[in-house]
Amino acid sequence: MTDPDTLDAFLMQRRRLMGAGLAALALPAMGKNRSGHATTPDAFDTFVAEQMRLANIPGLAVGLAREGNVRLVRGYGYANIEKRRPVTVDTQFHIASITKTVTAAAIMQLADDGRLTLDEPVARHLDFPLNNPNHPTAPITFRELLTHxxxxxxxxxxxxxxxxxxxxxxxxxxxxxxxxxxxxxxxxSSDKCFSKAMPGSTWDYSNVGYALLGYLASRIAAKDMRQQTRERIFAPLGMHDTHWRLSDTPRRRSAIPYDMIDGVLKPLEPVGFPDWPAGMLRSSVADFTRFVAASANGGTAQGVRILRSETMAQMLDMQTPIGLPDWLTGQGLGWMASRLNGAVKPNHWGGDPGVFTAVYLDPASQAGVVLFSNASASSQSKSAIRSIASRLLSVDAHG
Structure with missing residues (x-):
């Protein structure tokens, strides 16, 4: 892989998406305040506009949290190019695999409640048998699912x-x-649904594993995990624009996904899939920056605690299992780590056709950033996202 820093490169390659040429797309970047109205352009807005222009990013939403509070949220470009509908801080984006950080948080809440332990076999909680046919006596644990x-x-x-x-x-x-x-x-398929590696021995990114975690959370709590997260994460944090289902997501406020085809950005239909705990969430940057604020601040945001500080620290305790790709420096519980501008930061990326998203944490300064875009990833957009994330972590609440 030519881009060793990002999970998205790995996932997009495995989805075998169409290779896309790049074409210049000169869209005006529009800084937005919390109400979605244009703000006076500043140095940060100018920087973001140039990065979007270079990377052909049609729409972008960014958020910054510090010390458990949302400090900055802005929208740029277009959620719908044809209708020239701008991105605002309330625009709904498909966040793709960043969803896994929420699924991991739901599991860790149940661990905090004493409903499960990370190193117990998950099979005891299932209504179907589970074992790797290549290692039939080796149990699969919650920790192993969380760490791929x-x-x-x-x-x-x-x-x-x-x-x-x-x-x-x-x-x-x-x-x-x-x-x-x-x-x-x-x-x-015994050969393709399970690897030859023994459970717990080797890193192998698994959407199916996170789908199973969501199912386990639902069975253990006797309540669908989607409802659990609404009650225990979204509602307490004031995240009212975060949805698990397409049918619950307002189309009029949703970002249209775009893919570069023959040098032109083409709109795509949104997608639904059955393994929703692995990547189905839609959210706004105004909402999701609240969750990232808690994740960067020991499990607490805006005076609301969703996880014990010890639990959040455990999620960000990075390990280096066999098979960890060289573009990662560590794997935590739901979260990963890689270098950003030379420094190791916990993070997660998300990608699907027409979707490219990233979150970064800096626990040392209790800061976190969110970046949502509505176009398939490219080498240029990966570079732009890293640059904007780095810049965000260095600015104050006023940009």
């Missing part, structure tokens, strides 16, 4: 496009998992 070392493989997952265009998936999470992980399942 469970031996659940996405090889078969990437052969089958489970996404549904324009609507929520009709296949349930339960049926998706049973079809994939149980020998009698319709898509089961």
């Amino acid at each position: 070392t469970s031996s659940l493989s996405d090889a078969k997952y990437y052969e089958i496009d489970f996404r549904v265009r324009g609507q929520d998936a009709t296949l349930s999470l339960s049926d998706f998992l049973k079809n994939y992980l149980v020998p009698t399942g319709s898509v089961y």
Whole structure:
């Protein structure tokens, strides 16, 4: 891989997305305040505008949190190019794999409650058998699922496009998992649904593993994890524009996803998929910066605690399992780490056709940043996102 810093490069390659040429797209960048109205351009706005121009990013929303509070949220460019609808701080973006940090937080809340322990076998909580046929006596644990070392493989997952265009998936999470992980399942493959590695031994990024975590959270709490997160994370933090389902996401405020095809940005339909705990969340930067504020501040934001400080520290305690790619410096519980401008930062990236997102944390300064864009990743946009993230972490609340 030519871009060793990003998870997105890895995921997008495995989805075998169409290679895209680049064309100049001169869109005006519009700084927005909390109400979505244009602000006076400043040095940060000018910097973001230039990065967007160079990377052909149609729309971008950015957020900065410090010491548990949201300090800055702004929108730039267009959520809908054709209608010239601008990005505001309330524009809904598909955040893709950043969703995994929320799923991990839900699991850790249950651990804080004493409902599970990280090193216990997860099979005892399931209504179907689970074991790696290559290592049938080795249990799979919560910690292994959280750190992508469970031996659940996405090889078969990437052969089958489970996404549904324009609507929520009709296949349930339960049926998706049973079809994939149980020998009698319709898509089961002992060679492609599980790796040859022993559980706990080797890093292998797994969307299926995070889908299973969401299912486990629902069974353990006897409540759908989507409802759990609404009650225990979103509502307490005031995140009223964060949704698990396409049907709940206001289309009039959603960013249109774009892919570069034959040198032109083309709109795509939004997608739904059954493995929703792995990447289905839609959110606004005004909302999600609140969650990132808590993640960078020991589990507390705006006076609301969603996780114990010890638990949040545990999530950001980075390990280096065998197989960890060289573009990562560590793997935590839900969170990863890599270098940003020479310094190691916990982070997570997200990517899908028409979607490119990133969050970075700096626990030492209790700061975090959020960047949502509505175009497929390119080498230029990856560079732009890193540059903007680095700049955000160095500015104050006024840019």
